[in-house]
Amino acid sequence: QQQVKQSPQSLIVQKGGISIINCAYENTAFDYFPWYQQFPGKGPALLIAIRPDVSEKKEGRFTISFNKSAKQFSLHIMDSQPGDSATYFCAARGPYGNNRLAFGKGNQVVVIP
Template identity: 85%
Template sequence: QQQVKQSPQSLIVQKGGISIINCAYENTAFDYFPWYQQFPGKGPALLIAIRPDVSEKKEGRFTISFNKSAKQFSLHIMDSQPGDSATYFCAASTVQGAQKLVFGQGTRLTINP
């Protein structure tokens, strides 16, 4: 019940296209959903996050869509650029308690020029 399932494992998108990564969770106690971007040899960097009181959050080219009833959330990268090539992790936590993050398996995104 603590798992967060992420798909796809890898994704190749042409420059300028839309990249979409999906995550699903089971624990209805989760109420904070961040996305992290990780470049090789670096730590995860917070990209964007959402709470379940809204269905969408947009920051520049990055949008999170959240479906509470389906227990799913997704990351959309508009106008994808080669510099977006990285591994993306979704995560979930509860805002009560220690706020430990439960991560998805990760998606390796490659943007072809």
């Protein structure tokens, strides 16, 4: 059972454009929603995260938008750069803060010059 569903599966964006990746979750007891970035041959690295009592969080070029009633959240990458080309995973923690992460299947983003 996939507790976190991610879309689209892949994305091609022009340099300077906006990349948007969406996630939907099922369990309302999840309490923390991180996005991870993974390059080939590397482990996932935390990019940005949000808690369900906040609707938006911005860190540099990365923004998470969170819609608690729809059980959805999304990652926006502004001014996309070729170095942002990677696989992005959304995840949800819990329930009840137990540090167990449920991941989406991932989204491959390719930024073309």
